[in-house]
Amino acid sequence: MAHIIGSITTSHVPAIGGAIGRGLQQDPYWKPFFDGYPPVRRWLETARPDVVVVFYNDHGLNFFLDKMPTFAVGAAPEYRNADEGWGIPVLPPFPGEQDLSWHLIESLVGEDFDLTTCQEMLVDHALTLPMALLWPGTDAWPVKVVPVVINTVQYPLPSAARVYKLGEAIGRAIRSWDSDQRVVVVGTGGLSHQLDGERAGFINKDFDLKFMDSLIGDPTWATKYSIRDLVELTGTQGIELLMWLATRGALGDKVRQVHRNYHIPISNTAAGTMAIECR
Numbered sequence: 001m002a003h004i005i006g007s008i009t010t011s012h013v014p015a016i017g018g019a020i021g022r023g024l025q026q027d028p029y030w031k032p033f034f035d036g037y038p039p040v041r042r043w044l045e046t047a048r049p050d051v052v053v054v055f056y057n058d059h060g061l062n063f064f065l066d067k068m069p070t071f072a073v074g075a076a077p078e079y080r081n082a083d084e085g086w087g088i089p090v091l092p093p094f095p096g097e098q099d100l101s102w103h104l105i106e107s108l109v110g111e112d113f114d115l116t117t118c119q120e121m122l123v124d125h126a127l128t129l130p131m132a133l134l135w136p137g138t139d140a141w142p143v144k145v146v147p148v149v150i151n152t153v154q155y156p157l158p159s160a161a162r163v164y165k166l167g168e169a170i171g172r173a174i175r176s177w178d179s180d181q182r183v184v185v186v187g188t189g190g191l192s193h194q195l196d197g198e199r200a201g202f203i204n205k206d207f208d209l210k211f212m213d214s215l216i217g218d219p220t221w222a223t224k225y226s227i228r229d230l231v232e233l234t235g236t237q238g239i240e241l242l243m244w245l246a247t248r249g250a251l252g253d254k255v256r257q258v259h260r261n262y263h264i265p266i267s268n269t270a271a272g273t274m275a276i277e278c279r
């Protein structure tokens with residue numbers, strides 16, 4: 001049966017792609033952010049994953065407001081990046097792991113999760129840039145990918161508790177996959193940020209740090225909040241932290257923190273990175 005090694009959760013911001021493209025990793029603005037990744041990459045070198053299951057929120061590239069699934073699972077042979085209008089370099093296509101995709105879909109539908117299945121899917125900065133941070137400068141990705149998209153864009157959103165349960169169900173499904181492949185779960189989004197409206201620029205460091213702590217000691221802590229509460233606490237885009245909850249749900253009870261980084265701001269976002277290992 002397949003094995004979940006652990007998880008990596010990280011913020012995503014299109015400007016990261018511009019910084020990578022221009023080689024700004026040592027620039028004083030960017031260094032505290034990029035310095036969060038070498039320890040994670042060292043852990044990945046020992047973890048040797050074959051597949052990554054990536055929770056992220058699409059931002060209008062693959063799904064627009066006319067058709068917005070609450071939960072969508074990719075089941076494509078490959079996932080292409082496309083120009084989403086930020087001027088960031090387009091990355092090579094990501095190879096899919098269709099056997100795991102269909103196993104996840106069957107398991108989740110079997111557990112009464114109503115999904116959208118995508119046999120074609122474009123992936124935006126929320127998937128591509130974390131991958132570029134984890135495997136920099138690659139022409140051919142060393143892992144296969146199963147994308148899982150959670151709506152954080154259009155009201156109404158799934159509750160934090162529901163998203164955590166989705167993560168738990170995905171954890172069960174991965175562990176029941178008849179394969180000896182090694183799986184890392186990745187979640188991208190958050191932490192606190194708000195890009196629009198009267199509170200544009202809003203960041204809540206206290207909440208973010210409590211949230212990161214909770215993922216180790218009390219992982220369902222944030223599920224007690226409603227979506228409204230979480231938007232108030234973390235901003236209209238801070239709600240992307242739902243991806244961290246889904247990811248944590250997949251890991252099970254026994255975990256150990258490998259590494260953590262937190263830096264304010266990157267673009268308009270409180271940028272967090274965390275690697276957790278299953279014990």
Ligand code: DHB
Nearest residue numbers: 012013014237267268269
């Ligand atoms: C920014 C943050 C995001 O989560 C995103 O999807 C786009 C932009 C930002 O801070 O610039």
Ligand code: FE
Nearest residue numbers: 012189237240
């Ligand atoms: Fe985003």
